[in-house]
Amino acid sequence: MTEAVEHPFAKYLRAAMMPHIWCSGCGNGIILNAFVHALDELQFDLDKLVVVSGIGCIGRAAGYTNVDSFHTTHGRPIAFATGVKLAKPDLEVVVISGDGDLFAIGGNHFIHAARRNVGIKVICANNFNYGMTGGQVGPTTPLEALTTTTPYGNIEHPFNLVHLAAASGATYVARWTTLHVRMLTMSIKKLLQRKGFSFIEVVSPCPEIYGRHNKMRTGLEMMEWFRKVSVIANFSDPSKAEITPERIVVGEFVDIEKPTYEQLLYSKMAQIANEETE
Amino acid sequence: MAEKKAVLTGVHFMSGDIACAEGALAAGCRFFAGYPITPATEIAEHMAARMPKVGGIYIQMEDEIASIAAVIGASYAGLKAMTATSGPGFSLMQENIGLAAMTEAPCVIVDVMRGGPSTGQPTLPGQQDVMQAKWGSHGDYEIIALAPSSVQEMFDLTIEAFNLAETYRVPTLVMADEVVAHMWERVVIPPAEEIKIVNRKRPNTPPEKYLPFMPDDSLVPPMACFGEGYRFHATGLTHDEHGYPRTQDSEAQTRLVQRLCDKIRKNADKIVRVEEAMLEDAEVVVVAYGIVARAALSAVRKAREQGIKAGLLRLITLWPFPEKHVAKAAEKAKAIIVPEMNCGQMVREVERAAKTTPAHHVLKLGEEPHTPMEILEAIRRHI
Numbered sequence: 125m126t127e128a129v130e131h132p133f134a135k136y137l138r139a140a141m142m143p144h145i146w147c148s149g150c151g152n153g154i155i156l157n158a159f160v161h162a163l164d165e166l167q168f169d170l171d172k173l174v175v176v177s178g179i180g181c182i183g184r185a186a187g188y189t190n191v192d193s194f195h196t197t198h199g200r201p202i203a204f205a206t207g208v209k210l211a212k213p214d215l216e217v218v219v220i221s222g223d224g225d226l227f228a229i230g231g232n233h234f235i236h237a238a239r240r241n242v243g244i245k246v247i248c249a250n251n252f253n254y255g256m257t258g259g260q261v262g263p264t265t266p267l268e269a270l271t272t273t274t275p276y277g278n279i280e281h282p283f284n285l286v287h288l289a290a291a292s293g294a295t296y297v298a299r300w301t302t303l304h305v306r307m308l309t310m311s312i313k314k315l316l317q318r319k320g321f322s323f324i325e326v327v328s329p330c331p332e333i334y335g336r337h338n339k340m341r342t343g344l345e346m347m348e349w350f351r352k353v354s355v356i357a358n359f360s361d362p363s364k365a366e367i368t369p370e371r372i373v374v375g376e377f378v379d380i381e382k383p384t385y386e387q388l389l390y391s392k393m394a395q396i397a398n399e400e401t402e
Numbered sequence: 403m404a405e406k407k408a409v410l411t412g413v414h415f416m417s418g419d420i421a422c423a424e425g426a427l428a429a430g431c432r433f434f435a436g437y438p439i440t441p442a443t444e445i446a447e448h449m450a451a452r453m454p455k456v457g458g459i460y461i462q463m464e465d466e467i468a469s470i471a472a473v474i475g476a477s478y479a480g481l482k483a484m485t486a487t488s489g490p491g492f493s494l495m496q497e498n499i500g501l502a503a504m505t506e507a508p509c510v511i512v513d514v515m516r517g518g519p520s521t522g523q524p525t526l527p528g529q530q531d532v533m534q535a536k537w538g539s540h541g542d543y544e545i546i547a548l549a550p551s552s553v554q555e556m557f558d559l560t561i562e563a564f565n566l567a568e569t570y571r572v573p574t575l576v577m578a579d580e581v582v583a584h585m586w587e588r589v590v591i592p593p594a595e596e597i598k599i600v601n602r603k604r605p606n607t608p609p610e611k612y613l614p615f616m617p618d619d620s621l622v623p624p625m626a627c628f629g630e631g632y633r634f635h636a637t638g639l640t641h642d643e644h645g646y647p648r649t650q651d652s653e654a655q656t657r658l659v660q661r662l663c664d665k666i667r668k669n670a671d672k673i674v675r676v677e678e679a680m681l682e683d684a685e686v687v688v689v690a691y692g693i694v695a696r697a698a699l700s701a702v703r704k705a706r707e708q709g710i711k712a713g714l715l716r717l718i719t720l721w722p723f724p725e726k727h728v729a730k731a732a733e734k735a736k737a738i739i740v741p742e743m744n745c746g747q748m749v750r751e752v753e754r755a756a757k758t759t760p761a762h763h764v765l766k767l768g769e770e771p772h773t774p775m776e777i778l779e780a781i782r783r784h785i
Contacts (some may be wrong), residue, residue, distance in 0.1 A: 141646060171631045176475075185634050187647065192628040194478060195637035195647075196471065197501050203468035207475025207483070209627060210459045211433055215629045233471075236464040331404070352750070389459065398452040 136160040136170070138190045145184055149327030149335075149343025151302035152182045156189075159220070162312035167297055174208055174217045176201045178225035181256050181330075182249040185220040199213040199230030202237045205244045210281055213386040216245070216316060223250040223264040227283055231263070238292035240319045243384040245315045245322045246287060259333035266368065270337040285325045290378045295320030297378035298379035299365065301327040301350040304374060311376065320384050327372060404428045404734060408456040411593045418556040418583040419444035419486075422512055422576065423452065425560030428597055431510070432458035433476035433483035435469040440524040441580040442514040455518070466491035470511065477507045478636065480627035482564055483616040484558040486512035488595050489531055490521060492538070494776075499573050500539030503662060505636045506571035506615070506623065508602055510563045513575060514583040515743075517768055526768055528582035529692055529743040535575050536721045538723045541588035542659050544666035546673060547575040547721040549691040553587035559718070565600035566673060569620050571663055577720055579743065581693040581771060609633060615658075621665035628643065670722040677716040680706060684713025686781050687735045689728060689752050689761075693715040693771045696743050701777035712781050725755035732756035737784040739764060760784075773781040 137160070148150045158396040163170070170191050177186035179198035186193040196204045198366050201219045209217045219226075224250050226234050237244060254260040260273040260282065268277040289297045297316045308326060315322045329335065329346030340346045350372060357365070357373040365373035406426040416424070423445050426434070434453060436446040446462065453460040459476070463469040469485045476483040487495065502509055517523030518530045535547045546566045548559045560576055567574040605612050605624040614634040617623045623643075626632035639647040640655045648654035666673065677695075680702060681687065690698035695716040705712035717724055717733045728751075731751045732738060738756050740749040741764035749763040764780045766772045 136611065138646075140644065170633065172629060174628050184647075187637060193635045194475075194505075195635070195639065196474075197497055197638055200467065200471040200498065200501075201469035203463065204475040206461070206463075206468070207435065207472030207477075208479045209475075210461060210472075211476040211479035211481045211483075212629050232464050233468055288739050294528070389461075393454045393457060395459065400455055 133160050133164065136163060136190055137188055141188050144188060146181060147332035149331040150181065151251065151326070151330070152185065152249055154302040154305060155182065155247065155328060156185050158309045159247065159312055160347055161309045162316060165309070166316060167312055168316065172215055174215050175210070176205045176217060176219045178230060179243040179256070180225045180254070181355070182220060182222045183225065192217045197229035199225055200233065201225070202233040202239065202246065203229060206242050208296060209242055209244050210386055210389065213243070213390065218247045219244060221248060223248060223252070223285070224254045224262040227263040235288070235292040238289060238323070240385040241293055241295060241320045241382060243319050243321065247312065247315070248323070248325050250325050251284065251328045251330045253330060253334040255330050255333045257385050259337060271334070278397055282367070284363070284365060284367070285366050286377050289323040290362040293321065294314065294323045294378060295382060296322035296378050297362065298376040299325040299327065299374050301354055301372060301374060302329060303347050303350040303354065314379070320382060327367065345355055404599050406422070406592040406594040409594040409597065409741040410591050412591055414585055414589045414591060416553065416577060416589050417444060417461065418550070418553045419514070420448050421553045421589050422486070422560045422578065422583070423448040424591065425557040426510065426564065427452060427456055427458070428591070429482065429564035430599055431482045431484050432565060433473065433481040433615065434459070434485065435461050435463050435472035435476070435483070436485050436487065437469050438461055439491045441487045441516055441583050442486045442488045443511065445512060453544070456468045457489055457714055465496040467498065470495040470502070472665060473509050474498060474502050474505070474507045476510045478628055482508070482568070484510040484512065486514065488514050488516050489518045489523070489528070492531055492534065496538040499545070500541060500543060501638045502573040503539065503545060504638050506625070507573070508567040508571050509573050510560065510567055511573055511575050512560070513577055515577060515579045519680060523768055525580065527693065527743055527748070527771060529579060529694070532577055532720055532744070533747045534576055542663060543574055544663045545573050545721060546570065546625065546666065546719070547577050549577050549717060550582055551692050551695045551716065552582060553585055554580055554589050557589050557591065561597060564731050565598065568600045569622070571625060572666060577692070579692045596673050604710050605632070614645045614702040615641060617665070621668065623659055666722055672757035673719060673728070674727060675718040675726045676724050676727045677718060679714040681713035681715060681731050683711050684731065684734065685711040685736045686739060686785055687713050687715055687731045688739045688741065688777060688781065689715045689717065690741055691720060694743060697772050697774045698741060698777050700774035701781060704774060704778050705781045710785055717748070723751045723755070725751070728755035729757070732759040735759050737762060739777065739780045739784060741766065741777050741780065742758040743767065743771055
């Protein structure tokens with residue numbers, strides 16, 4: 125009899141929550157895997173980590189991660205995370221959520237948290253549609269794409285998330301696809317080590333829902349699309365970092381330092397407390 | 403006992419909004435997130451000035467949805483947290499008030515009621531949100547709501563709201579109105595050691611045995627906070643005692659939602675507070691709350707001078723509804739008068755509790771609260 129050996133990453137996940145809800149070919153597992161690898165490589169203190177998510181397929185990631193975690197209402201993980209981070213600035217607060225949650229219903233919170241430079245970290249699974257509700261058009265759906273609510277082709281211009289993040293003031297901005305696992309893991313490690321508002325967009329396959337309508341019925345076909353058209357252009361102009369059927373620009377776009385909201389807040393508080401005692 | 407540095411012990415002349423902020427600080431509130439809105443803005447302004455002096459956090463968020471979400475986050479991170487708003491912002495907060503109820507996040511929400519619906523009359527008083535306070539978010543849940551009728555009570559009841567929120571792990575609402583918020587009155591702030599403070603019950607189990615939503619005998623689960631090594635999960639989805647989603651399990655849904663209601667309903671006798679005046683032999687009972695209750699007391703006194711056996715039942719707790727007190731007062735009464743700055747909201751609850759005794763609503767919209775004479779006329783009409 126051989127003794128059962130625990131998977132080296134078992135400690136990072138809640139076994140009781142398995143099996144997960146994600147479809148075969150979905151990229152969410154790759155994103156969670158990269159996140160866990162990054163934690164492991166950094167030997168991250170799991171008691172100092174809070175994972176927050178909103179509503180959507182990737183929203184379940186908070187529950188799957190074996191740390192303090194909270195699954196908020198739709199669109200609100202960043203606002204919730206802001207409260208956590210300011211209350212306990214020594215905690216690392218990571219938001220893992222989707223394009224619809226973070227950029228449609230929750231778009232306002234994203235730009236303002238980035239503007240304030242609250243030191244929370246946001247990982248966005250961009251699968252180009254609302255997967256959990258069956259594949260409706262979202263803020264990142266490409267022009268002319270077919271979804272259940274754009275049956276004649278999408279006429280809305282999509283957000284360029286890395287451009288939006290950079291323009292809003294994020295101090296670390298990167299985009300990878302789920303094909304770029306090593307770069308993604310490296311980026312998540314950087315994200316966890318930066319002080320300010322940091323953002324990674326992960327272009328992620330949704331073959332079961334989005335791909336089905338857009339002639340990419342398997343995860344492999346979607347990954348093949350990523351492989352064929354992805355171009356790494358580190359620190360290029362994020363406004364030109366397009367995602368089209370012909371070209372997906374990936375890489376790191378911003379990596380700067382500026383005082384975080386909580387640094388400014390707590391130094392102001394200390395200054396006021398000193399004046400009070402003088 | 404309250405933390406000394408945060409308590410401005412002494413006799414003051416201040417507005418209701420400022421008294422509310424000072425009450426929160428005395429109660430141990432160390433996180434405020436808000437968004438400017440008349441007539442609650444002064445609470446945020448005062449918090450912005452005072453919070454840093456007591457080592458607390460003030461942040462102005464991008465809207466009221468973000469404000470309540472940040473408050474719930476801060477509460478889960480271990481701080482006593484509050485937001486303050488008025489009708490339009492209160493509407494925006496409703497979804498996350500449901501989240502706070504579902505995840506049992508202790509927090510305080512102040513709604514300084516103005517005239518509605520919609521943008522309505524921002525600078526004038528109203529009592530049009532009292533049903534929304536109870537039913538505003540979707541689904542079944544219970545909250546606690548208090549109605550201050552003086553500047554002193556803006557201070558006292560805000561402390562009470564925090565104590566109740568922490569005791570029952572429930573969002574607790576201070577349903578003020580524009581008059582009590584903007585009025586200036588004498589406020590006595592007692593010494594810190596005389597202020598009763600309740601803190602949330604903490605788990606006494608080790609992290610590996612901790613079940614974040616397993617209640618004790620009071621139906622309230624002890625609460626661990628983020629960063630303490632418990633590594634627990636919370637979700638707005640229907641969940642079990644572990645905090646894990648149970649979205650297809652009717653038994654889990656019944657057990658959770660029933661408990662969220664029962665922890666307030668079964669403790670209602672401990673929560674409910676009213677003020678009674680001249681009720682012993684009252685044939686006409688005025689049931690009122692907030693600023694209107696002060697005009698009502700004056701009307702009842704005038705009625706007594708005229709030989710009418712009138713009495714006042716002032717609702718300090720709006721939710722859970724003080725139905726036993728209303729039922730008792732209704733037993734001997736011939737009529738109940740319910741003056742409200744709305745088209746008839748709490749009067750429905752009064753009718754339900756009063757059974758066969760008729761309840762008459764006295765409407766007032768816009769401008770000022772009811773005058774004592776208006777309430778007196780209603781008393782005379784129904785005697």
